[in-house]
Amino acid sequence: MLTMKGQWLAVPVAATVAFAVACSHPGAPPVGERKPGAITGASDDDQPLKIGVVTDIGRVDDRSFNQFAWEGAQQGAAAVGGEVSYLESGSRTDYEKHINAYVERDADVIVTVGFALGDATRAAAKDHPDTIFIGVDQNQTETLSNLAGLIIPADHSGFLAGALAGMITRSNTVAVVLGTDEIPPVVAFKEGWESGARYTNPQVQNLAKYHPGALNVVFNDPDWGAATAREFLDQGADVIFAAAGNTGNGALVALAEEGVYCVGVDADQWKTLPEARPCLVTSALRLIGPGVADLITAVHNGEFSGGNTIGTVGLAPFYDFDTLVTDQMRDTLDTVLTGLKDGSITTGYGS
Template sequence: MLLASCEAEAEDPCRARIAYVVDTGDLDDQSYVASGWNGVLQGAAALELPDECVRAELTNSTDAAVWGARIDELVAEGFDIIVTKSSTMGEGTRAAALRHPDVSFIGTDQFQETTIPNVVGIVFREDIGGFLAGALAGMTTETDVVGVVLGCPSISAIPRFAIGYWNGARHVNPDVTVLAEFHEDDIATCFSDPTWGAASAEQMVDMQADVVFAAAGGTGTGALIAACERDARVIGVDFDQYQTLPEVRECILSSSTKSIVSAVADLIADAERGALPAGNYAGGSALAPFHDLAHLVSAENAMMLEDIRLQLEAGTLDPCATVPELGEANDMAFCATVAP
């Protein structure tokens, strides 16, 4: 009698395959891109996925046709959860989701005007985060001059940060002068230009700014380091930059954080169990701990910041009130699209 035997197929170790797709930027920017990647890694760890089930794709292209084609290739390879970096990828992410209805898509800073069943956009109130940072700057400045270095104004989150920062500083200190500088180049460079960021921060310090906030990815990293080297105090962004940017630990007051890491990780878990909440997902904004400079924030000011936070959450304080000095940036913020 002839006996046939077959080798059992090895079990696939990947209960999910997750790809983080980035148009422009670096995983080690110590700010925005790194936050999304850390969220992917945290989500993968919670699912106990081996390294082979997780991939970062840095396409170095602002052309949606380029990174959209890469998404198609990833899906063909079996990746079933795709996380895309930012608002600049929103339209292309939705197009990819329509091409691949069985794949879950998670987009950071991607407001969903219409609901697609397999897409969720994480949205944040940068005006709230900016307001808290501005209030902290306004109450700790000794010169009554504070600054903010920003990325591209065409990315609506950036004007929201600027408007919130300006309003927050003026809310606690009506006499404060706010210096704001936007990077006017295209998306390919405006968040990855630390040299420009450093020069902008140095100019602000020369104009007597003693607190500098930066919301500009890698560009902002250059600004924070330069301001710190000039003995100014700084405020980081996206996540606690005291932890990620040791060069500024001695001078960082706090960071205006977004819950990107936890939001991405939580949504990965939802996607894996087939319960992705399509539409918009509200992420949180808060100030990081004061760390080594806690002594500069009095108990009274700490209580004031907490009261401001509660008013912002309750909607009794408007962080996105028009700032005439910011001109057309007011029209580019689209605060209403991310309001709760």
């Protein structure tokens, strides 16, 4: 369900929103570790909760982070009988402008998507203590009662996918197509992926390439993604991961008919990018949508807390590649996921 930019959309409680949350390791809660000090939203009981979403640079239907957060906001609005709309950011200068636009329109909850919006979100939360903010992928080093950072560790997601790649590669060469190294979660994906591949295959060779362009280009350049994927093919890679928004989608589609394996990112790209199915073994999931929806529900229920909220990771189903992933491989992946959760396995990111 989509709405025109900036227009409030009432979402009935009975509405359903499609979510790519299927995971081959069920049982983990989508959101946890909220800090004490819960507060409630600004809406009166007889008024619907107004929820505004400010995207990172790119489109709301990017089949990646923006879209998953938007879908989560819709699901949250449906659960509480709220109203929801979005504003797309075309450049960094739009971040503050769009946040302020929602403040001026008396939004109760403002969801901002991506690490790059962190500074603008924190500043707005300090200036507007009666508005609740949800910062997706924004680590909070200072706790504000009206600001929650939804953190879903990219290095954990990358590590789990890399562990699978290390087991299914036939050439002992794997690769990753990346956005910019100016965004820490992108770096975390890379380092996690490479560490995971080495964990299950110490002989593996890791290839990686960041997009060299400006921030308004790096996640929306599918031609570059496709060209980079083909470079990796020429270097012998036979399992290729893409963590670069629409740029990464270009890589996956280019690999579809090349007889190699590919891995999607952030949600089940079997559903969001069917063109890539011929190579798509799975997707590295960061369950963004359910995390956003849970936080919106917490606002409505008076259970919202500031600080960081830790979401979960997993792998999407293997679909046509189900027989490729053996029971022994699945056991290893279960062990990896458990180790990432309890800290007995570390990714090396940031060390």
